[in-house]
Amino acid sequence: MLRSADLDRAHLKIKALLLVNPEAYTISELPLIIFTMPRTSQASKQINASQRSVTDTTQLLSLSQSQASSKQLDAAELEKKVNEVVQYLLILDQKKVPIKKRDIIRVLMKDCSKSFSAVIEQAKIKLSKIFGFQLVELDEKLKGTFILVNNINHTWEDDSCIESLPEENAKQGLISVILGIIFMNGNVIREEDLWHALKKLGLHPEEKHVTFGNVKSLIFEEFVKQGFLEVVQSNEEQPTKSLYWGQRAHHELSKENALKLVCQINGTKPEDWLQQQQQINRSTAGQMNSADVSEPSVPGSSKPRRG
């Protein structure tokens, strides 16, 4: 359990670090921003080319596709589809919102949806081999969606070779800290307890933060939507929300690194935290089990989620 004394010590450090050097705590460097400018002679000479919305886009694409609903693709067509899907994934991943399988089909594969698995399999291989990104399919609440996870993050010695926008860095710093807090608290934390910790960093549910704006919405909406956090609402008389690591967090940040991060912040050593170390050893051996989700400290509240 993260004691309030630890939080007190940590808060000064984190505050300084988040504001001054958020890059120190980024989790994976996330795939890039590809800027596109309106171009090509046909498009530019058409009057409202720049006003095409996504719906128009899908119409445009389906015009060039046959009317048959499940065409079998030959080798050349398959290759072309795979390349289109890779581009689509790279671009959509910019927003960090898990990409829906049905959107991929609707936008790119309306007439050949049966070939989806073949196409996605090839796309996965290309993304890994050429870009160093892992295409991960999520499940449970986010079933049928995909995210890109950076495979080679840990291999950089000189960080200046990879640049992120300051806003992105700050958000990464914040999510890393929250994940660390949740981890140290036994892999789950109630909303009140999280705010208790965050208030010490100058983050309040009701106040607008200079960097993050509406922090509550950032944490409970954006981070949840992106798959970094999962929120479970209890069904009791006074419903409380509990936060867990989201699926993306599990893929992007290992528990080992989460522990290292926390130790960097509060000046302890990973070896000092026995319970967390045990979890790390177990998770390198196999999957996480229900024993890892401990009861919250206050009696009479929510039960562990997995059981």
Next chain:
Amino acid sequence: MENEESKVNLKQQKFLQSFMSKGILDTKEVKTLLTELNVPTDSAEELLNLVHSTNEAIAPFNLEIRKGIQEDDGANFYCLVNTVETPISRLSSTYTQSELELFKKLIEQIVDSEDGKIGSLAALSLTDKVEKRIGKEEAQEIFDRFERDKWIRKDRDGKISLSVRSLLELDQYLKDVYSEFIKLCNICSKICLLGDTCANCGIKIHLKCAKSLFSRQGEKKTCPAPDCRVVWGQMRTKV
């Protein structure tokens, strides 16, 4: 065997990821990257091979790493560009439609100008020309982002010009849309926006290209166009 191949793959992936995250690299940043990849920084051949093999791999996704020269000082840059605009690439959400529209208007003004620059006030007044109303403050913030992402440059007087990144990415667009207005530098044959125009025959040359030309010519600076050859900056006197 497999280990060797995966090492090569990793090198290329890192090279590519650096470009994907930064968009454009100057020579110093390229050197830093090469050092990170354990590639000798003085070997032009190695760099070229890396660029070439990366481009081969990313061509199916309409991406390419191109080399470009900054118009005013001749500095070298490497830049990752989209080679074709497709409905998929238009889904990119870095900039909204109205921001892109504002950028297009900016391009229009810059191409129209004599010297390839427009003042910041003139740029802000472009907000009147776009369909969806943008406040001046918001417009300033948008231009700041364009500058931060290296699509435009501001000189010491605050005048805005298109950066080498824009020129590399939009080369075809500019040539297509502004074919009648765009001039190519008489010396290097690349698009010339920031440059000097001959007062007599109207050809345009980059300031850097002009500098090397004039230093070779010595005393008398003359227009390089064969039909002109008038002293630079002057018009031919009528006989």
